[in-house]
Amino acid sequence: xxxxxxxxxxxxxxxxxxxxxxxxxxxxxxxxxxxxxxxxxxxxxxxxxxxxxxxxxxxxxxxxxxxxxxxxxxxxxxxxxxxxxxxxxxxxxxxxxxxxxxxxxxxxxxxxxxxxxxxxxxxxxxxxxxxxxxxxxxxxxxxxxxxxxxxxxxxxxxxxxxxxxxxxxxxxxxxxxxxxxxxxxxxxx
Amino acid sequence: xxxxxxxxxxxxxxxxxxxxxxxxxxxxxxxxxxxxxxxxxxxxxxxxxxxxxxxxxxxxxxxxxxxxxxxxxxxxxxxxxxxxxxxxxxxxxxxxxxxxxxxxxxxxxxxxxxxxxxxxxxxxxxxxxxxxxxxxxxxxxxxxxxxxxxxxxxxxxxxxxxxxxxxxxxxxxxxxxxxxxxxxxxxxxxxxxxxxxxxxxxxxxxxxxxxxxxxxxxxxxxxxxxxxxxxxxxxxxxxxxxxxxxxxxxxxxxxxxxxxxxxxxxxxxxxxxxxxxxxxxxxxxxxxxxxxxxxxxxxxxxxxxxxxxxxxxxxxxxxxxxxxxxxxxxxxxxxxxxxxxxxxxxxxxxxxxxxxxxxxxxxxxxxxxxxxxxxxxxxxxxxxxxxxxxxxxxxxxxxxxxxxxxxxxxxxxxxxxxxxxxxxxxxxxxxxxxxxxxxxxxxxxxxxxxxxxxxxxxxxxxxxxxxxxxxxxxxxxxxxxxxxxxxxxxxxxxxxxxxxxxxxxxxxxxxxxxxxxxxxxxxxxxxxxxxxxxxxxxxxxxxxxxxxxxxxxxxxxxxxxxxxxxxxxxxxxxxxxxxxxxxxxxxxxxxxxxxxxxxxxxxxxxxxxxxxxxxxxxxxxxxxxxxxxxxxxxxxxxxxxxxxxxxxxxxxxxxxxxxxxxxxxxxxxxxxxxxxxxxxxxxxxxxxxxxxxxxxxxxxxxxxxxxxxxxxxxxxxxxxxxxxxxxxxxxxxxxxxxxxxxxxxxxxxxxxxxxxxxxxxxxxxxxxxxxxxxxxxxxxxxxxxxxxxxxxxxxxxx
Numbered sequence: 001x002x003x004x005x006x007x008x009x010x011x012x013x014x015x016x017x018x019x020x021x022x023x024x025x026x027x028x029x030x031x032x033x034x035x036x037x038x039x040x041x042x043x044x045x046x047x048x049x050x051x052x053x054x055x056x057x058x059x060x061x062x063x064x065x066x067x068x069x070x071x072x073x074x075x076x077x078x079x080x081x082x083x084x085x086x087x088x089x090x091x092x093x094x095x096x097x098x099x100x101x102x103x104x105x106x107x108x109x110x111x112x113x114x115x116x117x118x119x120x121x122x123x124x125x126x127x128x129x130x131x132x133x134x135x136x137x138x139x140x141x142x143x144x145x146x147x148x149x150x151x152x153x154x155x156x157x158x159x160x161x162x163x164x165x166x167x168x169x170x171x172x173x174x175x176x177x178x179x180x181x182x183x184x185x186x187x188x189x
Numbered sequence: 190x191x192x193x194x195x196x197x198x199x200x201x202x203x204x205x206x207x208x209x210x211x212x213x214x215x216x217x218x219x220x221x222x223x224x225x226x227x228x229x230x231x232x233x234x235x236x237x238x239x240x241x242x243x244x245x246x247x248x249x250x251x252x253x254x255x256x257x258x259x260x261x262x263x264x265x266x267x268x269x270x271x272x273x274x275x276x277x278x279x280x281x282x283x284x285x286x287x288x289x290x291x292x293x294x295x296x297x298x299x300x301x302x303x304x305x306x307x308x309x310x311x312x313x314x315x316x317x318x319x320x321x322x323x324x325x326x327x328x329x330x331x332x333x334x335x336x337x338x339x340x341x342x343x344x345x346x347x348x349x350x351x352x353x354x355x356x357x358x359x360x361x362x363x364x365x366x367x368x369x370x371x372x373x374x375x376x377x378x379x380x381x382x383x384x385x386x387x388x389x390x391x392x393x394x395x396x397x398x399x400x401x402x403x404x405x406x407x408x409x410x411x412x413x414x415x416x417x418x419x420x421x422x423x424x425x426x427x428x429x430x431x432x433x434x435x436x437x438x439x440x441x442x443x444x445x446x447x448x449x450x451x452x453x454x455x456x457x458x459x460x461x462x463x464x465x466x467x468x469x470x471x472x473x474x475x476x477x478x479x480x481x482x483x484x485x486x487x488x489x490x491x492x493x494x495x496x497x498x499x500x501x502x503x504x505x506x507x508x509x510x511x512x513x514x515x516x517x518x519x520x521x522x523x524x525x526x527x528x529x530x531x532x533x534x535x536x537x538x539x540x541x542x543x544x545x546x547x548x549x550x551x552x553x554x555x556x557x558x559x560x561x562x563x564x565x566x567x568x569x570x571x572x573x574x575x576x577x578x579x580x581x582x583x584x585x586x587x588x589x590x591x592x593x594x595x596x597x598x599x600x601x602x603x604x605x606x607x608x609x610x611x612x613x614x615x616x617x618x619x620x621x622x623x624x625x626x627x628x629x630x631x632x633x634x635x636x637x638x639x640x641x642x643x644x645x646x647x648x649x650x651x652x653x654x655x656x657x658x659x660x661x662x663x664x665x666x667x668x669x670x671x672x673x674x675x676x677x678x679x680x681x682x683x684x685x686x687x688x689x690x691x692x693x694x695x696x697x698x699x700x701x702x703x704x705x706x707x708x709x710x711x712x713x714x715x716x717x718x719x720x721x722x723x724x725x726x727x728x729x730x731x732x733x734x735x736x737x738x739x740x741x742x743x744x745x746x747x748x749x750x751x752x753x754x755x756x757x758x759x760x761x762x763x764x765x766x767x768x769x770x771x772x773x774x775x776x777x778x779x780x781x782x783x784x785x786x787x788x789x790x791x792x793x794x795x796x797x798x799x800x801x802x803x804x805x806x807x808x809x810x811x812x813x814x815x816x817x818x819x820x821x822x823x824x825x826x827x828x829x830x831x832x833x834x835x836x837x838x839x840x841x842x843x844x845x846x847x848x849x850x851x852x853x854x855x856x857x858x859x860x861x862x863x864x865x866x867x868x869x870x871x872x873x874x875x876x877x878x879x880x881x882x883x884x885x886x887x888x889x890x891x892x893x894x895x896x897x898x899x900x901x902x903x904x905x906x907x908x909x910x911x912x913x914x915x916x917x918x919x920x921x922x923x924x925x926x927x928x929x930x931x932x933x934x935x936x937x938x939x940x941x942x943x944x945x946x947x948x949x950x951x952x953x954x955x956x957x958x959x960x961x962x963x964x965x966x967x968x969x970x971x972x973x974x975x976x977x978x979x980x981x982x983x984x985x986x987x
Binding site: 112 | 312313517519520521523524525526527529530531532533537541542544545548549552555
């Protein structure tokens with residue numbers, strides 16, 4: 001436990017500098033909220049335009065807030081952002097026996113998986129897929145076609161025949177995607 | 190000291206990353222850095238100062254002051270360390286010592302490579318910003334300093350110079366590439382259309398843009414090498430008979446109706462063949478205009494051919510890149526299609542539309558691949574459909590032939606009615622309006638994938654339009670032959686007129702006779718200019734018809750459906766007429782045939798290409814607007830084929846077809862005797878002979894004489910045919926090797942998958958067994974009480 005907390009404090013402090021740099025240009029209000037009240041609410045996040053027009057924007061915002069709460073403090077904010085830290089090659093060999101760092105490939109994918117899995121049962125069911133499709137595509141495609149798209153997706157990804165996409169199957173689908181690169185925030189000026 | 194030495198070791202081992210696990214204060218970091226690079230800074234302090242100052246203008250003043258402080262401290266450290274480490278290898282100043290030891294060189298090179306790697310990967314490191322900036326600056330300074338030092342002796346400066354030029358060149362290339370990408374016109378428009386209407390509609394606009402580029406080049410060629418020299422250096426209007434409006438036409442020459450028909454002043458201008466004089470050289474530059482005219486005419490075809498074939502080849506190369514073979518199409522679209530960096534609402538709308546379109550395209554592809562096919566029925570239906578369509582084509586072909594024959598008889602009669610005069614055009618327009626929809630209805634029998642169906646439709650309408658072309662050319666050739674046969678008669682008339690004018694009895698005095706005014710000289714009918722005028726008229730009427738069709742057919746229809754829907758009995762939008770869809774095949778073929786007309790007519794009317802450039806430009810904007818405002822996407826949106834090769838193939842065919850009439854007239858018809866740059870010659874290509882004889886040294890004409898010998902040309906053609914055969918078989922062999930390699934890779938992947946799943950299932954099984962065993966053990970423990978200790982069984986035991 002102690003080791004975990006020291007490590008997490010470490011990673012949090014490492015993030016300290018450049019996250020503030022990153023958001024400095026974007027939203028003064030966000031920064032102010034961060035500094036003054038040391039707490040963020042959902043409205044503060046919705047002020048970021050990229051999140052506002054994202055079909056999954058609400059879910060991403062929800063990922064910052066722990067269960068049932070409406071405010072997130074700095075530590076919680078950092079914890080979520082730590083998923084997007086780039087993976088450094090040397091770190092791979094460091095801590096084999098300790099807990100997996102938050103920015104490992106598996107944890108990054110888990111973050112993405114949780115965006116789709118609303119009821120947190122570790123499976124993406126057909127209904128959850130339909131909800132995501134409706135958000136992405138809206139009314140431009142008929143409902144039956146949406147249903148067949150969802151069925152086809154499950155058919156492609158499902159390997160153990162339970163008509164839902166588990167986390168391992170999700171990982172398999174995205175095995176060719178360079179998640180370490182794409183789900184990392186890389187900063188320099 | 191321990192940390193100091195360890196830092197030195199790290200540096201010498203090539204590892205210069207400063208691993209600061211605990212956030213250090215800035216001063217500590219700077220001090221450590223100074224110690225590491227103390228020796229380097231010591232000898233190259235000045236150069237590094239300069240380098241740092243160059244970069245410092247970017248940073249804030251505060252940091253600049255800190256940097257200066259650092260420099261001062263470095264100087265102080267320098268003196269201290271001079272005393273301490275006099276024995277260590279010194280990396281000497283370039284100006285002092287030109288000799289650098291071999292091991293040192295290798296060592297430095299290693300370090301330089303190391304630093305370059307650091308610069309390249311610095312973005313990915315999870316370090317604080319200040320640390321990143323410092324490390325970056327050091328690395329850049331180091332590289333800049335020592336890269337120059339890698340050259341040997343006197344070549345050192347040259348080497349440094351070469352490196353610098355190399356870097357500048359790379360940067361220039363990158364900037365130029367960026368600039369070129371920004372220069373591509375209409376990219377945003379086409380992207381918008383693509384996201385709303387799918388890639389097949391966008392492929393038409395991409396083709397249009399490509400066509401515009403080709404025409405622009407042709408326009409540059411013709412304008413720059415033929416029209417401009419004539420205007421600048423040729424004889425002005427009114428100086429010789431061919432450049433003047435004849436007396437008889439003079440009063441009406443400025444009327445708009447006459448100008449619209451391209452007679453009058455326009456006919457006697459640099460836009461048409463007849464204006465050009467057959468003087469061998471013009472102006473003080475001794476510009477050989479007839480030669481230039483001929484060569485430009487030939488190179489128009491040559492350039493077009495080259496560009497079309499190059500485009501086809503590059504498209505074909507893209508295709509042979511490996512196909513993904515991914516079995517996760519829908520999953521990918523589901524989970525990875527949104528671009529998270531979009532912050533603009535308009536872009537977001539486009540992205541929504543494009544995601545929808547891409548889903549629809551995939552659905553169509555899926556449906557097509559899942560269709561259950563009753564092979565025999567399908568084949569029978571397809572044969573039936575083809576038979577019907579061939580009947581239609583033959584019928585229309587005969588109809589055209591019949592009508593053209595009748596119009597030739599009509600032209601000999603007097604008192605022809607309006608209908609009889611325009612019968613050919615009316616029949617052609619009617620055929621063009623009704624046959625394509627007829628073909629589409631019959632093609633519904635065939636049940637092809639929409640992409641393949643589009644290709645068939647294009648081919649059939651193409652065959653129909655060929656009939657169009659045939660009649661037009663036939664009419665034109667008849668006209669030309671008629672004019673040619675009249676030429677002899679007119680030649681005699683001209684000679685007699687001039688003769689009579691100069692020998693008339695009233696000119697007995699010794700007063701110099703004024704030459705006959707050019708407008709009064711009797712003219713031959715210049716068949717080339719007539720041909721040019723015909724093509725220009727055709728192009729202009731084509732432009733008008735296209736624009737009016739779009740306005741009426743698409744825009745007014747959309748307005749009607751939109752506004753009349755409120756007060757109409759049935760739902761106009763859902764039923765008839767509803768909004769129109771964009772007619773891809775009609776537009777593509779229109780574009781291709783239009784280009785064929787341009788190719789045919791540009792030899793006889795150099796101004797035609799300019800008109801076409803204007804037409805393509807306005808057409809781009811007009812059609813983009815019309816598509817976005819009045820059309821709806823197709824019911825079944827399908828992905829365009831990956832290459833535009835089908836359109837290019839049709840274009841190539843049309844290019845050859847349009848080359849034939851021009852080549853025939855150049856080779857076999859004599860040019861008019863009193864107009865154009867080749868007047869007076871026996872054949873147009875005689876100008877080449879003449880140029881070779883007069884302008885080149887004697888041996889060149891001998892060489893050409895030998896080359897033109899059939900005995901040399903026929904073996905050359907045979908050789909080229911053999912080369913084509915050889916290259917073809919080589920490429921087939923390579924393609925075969927390619928597919929075999931791909932199969933091997935696939936087999937390897939399958940084998941890996943099977944292995945992995947076997948291992949996974951074995952591991953699962955062992956885990957399950959351990960669990961079972963553990964469970965039974967625990968049960969025993971609880972049952973037997975404290976005596977039976979719960980042995981720590983691990984999976985390793987199994």
